[in-house]
Amino acid sequence: MPSISSKGLEMPASPIRKLTPYADKAKQEGKHIYHLNIGQPDIETPQVMLDAIKSISFKVWAYTPSEGTASYRNKLSTYYNELGYGITAQDILVTNGGSEAITIAMQACINPGEEIIIPEPFYANYNGFARSAGIIIKPILSYIDDGFALPPIAAFEELITNKTKAIAICNPNNPTGYLYSRKELEALRELCLKHDLFLLADEAYREFCYDGREFLSPMHLEGLEQHVVVLDTVSKRYSACGARLGCMITKNSALWNTALKFAQARLSPPAVAQIAAEAAVDTPQQYFDAVKAEYTDRRDVLVAGLNRISGVYCPNPGGAFYVVARFPIDNADRFCQWMLEHFAYENQTVMMAPATGFYSTADAGTNEVRLAYVLNTADLKKALVCLEKGLAEYPGRRV
Known part of the structure; x- marks a missing residue:
């Protein structure tokens, strides 16, 4: 059998997508997943873009x-x-x-x-x-x-x-x-x-x-x-x-x-x-004003909610739509996978991205998780409840 290239073997897996098989299995089991793992906004695309596509001739x-x-x-x-x-x-x-x-x-x-x-x-x-x-x-x-x-x-x-x-x-x-x-x-x-x-x-x-x-x-x-x-x-x-x-x-x-x-x-x-x-490029400014206001609300809900969970620390970011939070856990990769494989609260769970994949330094970010606030505030609040419940049950929780 031909061997795979060394470059191919050395390519790192995406921390954003590598847990997808576990999420797919959880969905097959009937669980609802709050996707905080990926920067896919639920904000509507400007209508002017969609209209331009429809008008192509x-x-x-x-x-x-x-x-x-x-x-x-x-x-x-x-x-x-x-x-x-x-x-x-x-x-x-x-x-x-x-x-x-x-x-x-x-x-x-x-x-x-x-x-x-x-x-x-x-x-x-x-x-x-x-x-x-x-x-x-x-x-x-x-x-x-x-x-x-x-x-x-x-x-x-x-x-x-x-x-x-x-x-x-x-x-x-x-x-x-x-x-x-x-x-x-x-x-x-x-x-x-x-x-x-x-x-x-x-x-x-x-x-x-x-x-x-x-x-x-x-x-x-x-x-x-x-x-x-x-x-x-x-x-x-x-x-x-x-x-x-x-x-x-x-x-x-x-x-x-x-x-x-x-x-x-x-x-x-x-x-x-x-x-x-x-x-x-002709998108009106009010579109961006509304989007920024929405993301500000989401950020405030997520950051405040995370910092209310015992042992969790999350700094307040000045931009984008992500946070990196520190959790009282043994290993972020294990925790994120466990939340998909073994946990559900009211048949719901949360998908996150372990922060280890955002570092090159070995062993950095092992107790950190990236979360994207790309869901509406109601869903973010439900996700925070799942997170708090899951963290309380997680076998690798550290005091």
């Missing part, structure tokens, strides 16, 4: 340009320039989801065997993307007790070697919801300029900042024009995860031209999604 479903259609890139540039990014359509490369934006950026910026520094916990798929490209992630720990703030710049300095090529951040952060401050981003700017590093900024949750807090992109900082690579997606902004449409933005023309070669190798981004996303 082309006769041939053809390839689009590898960099994305001119009409979409032009329209998209207006969205970013309203945010003060100061870009042109020629700075945008349209991708098959935010995931492809990340993979293309990594491969265009970093050679196999070179290193990228990422504060952890971080989006779990960064591990897989880097592994696929032969890139080494150098994780730098952030801590729940200070809300997962950016680690000290001195800690970054200690990790930088002649193989270090880039730093990556997700802001607001997935999985923690942490929103980086101006001071933190300016410190990263000085670090990248000092060591001539790329700064990859995953901004999938840009629209979701709470309590009047400021969102700042590295694109807003002078001096980083040749260093910043913004990675984005329509998935979260418009609750359109199935569109699989994202983009990479850079003012570095050499980098953009290099990224285009990777885009040409995969042919083109999806035609229908670009039509819908072009229309979505």
Whole structure:
């Protein structure tokens, strides 16, 4: 029998999806599951996107340009320039989801065997993307007790070697919801300029900042024009995860031209999604105001509810729609699986993502869980009851 590739064997399983077989079995047993494991919002997609799809009248479903259609890139540039990014359509490369934006950026910026520094916990798929490209992630720990703030710049300095090529951040952060401050981003700017590093900024949750807090992109900082690579997606902004449409933005023309070669190798981004996303740029502000208010309510319900459970600690995030909470448990992977396999309260249970998969450091996050507040507040309250009951019965609970 032929052997599987070493790269394939080394690819990490998704902490977000790896428990799906247990959830499927629980559903077959008749249990209702509250899905807090994945960032799939129940918020309705803007009607303008859906109407654009219904109005399609082309006769041939053809390839689009590898960099994305001119009409979409032009329209998209207006969205970013309203945010003060100061870009042109020629700075945008349209991708098959935010995931492809990340993979293309990594491969265009970093050679196999070179290193990228990422504060952890971080989006779990960064591990897989880097592994696929032969890139080494150098994780730098952030801590729940200070809300997962950016680690000290001195800690970054200690990790930088002649193989270090880039730093990556997700802001607001997935999985923690942490929103980086101006001071933190300016410190990263000085670090990248000092060591001539790329700064990859995953901004999938840009629209979701709470309590009047400021969102700042590295694109807003002078001096980083040749260093910043913004990675984005329509998935979260418009609750359109199935569109699989994202983009990479850079003012570095050499980098953009290099990224285009990777885009040409995969042919083109999806035609229908670009039509819908072009229309979505005209989504009225009241849509986002209502969504932000809804997520704020959900966050408040979940964070307060978690902190009321004995032994649980959850910091209050400034953005995105996730929290990472610390539980009094022996092992997050066991606990999350046990909740699906062995527990039900009134025939209900909760699916979560063990935080271990959001770390690269061995044994980090073993008592932490990521929860996504993508359900309505009534369901979140029911999920919290299940969690408290389950934690009380869990054999691996620690006092």
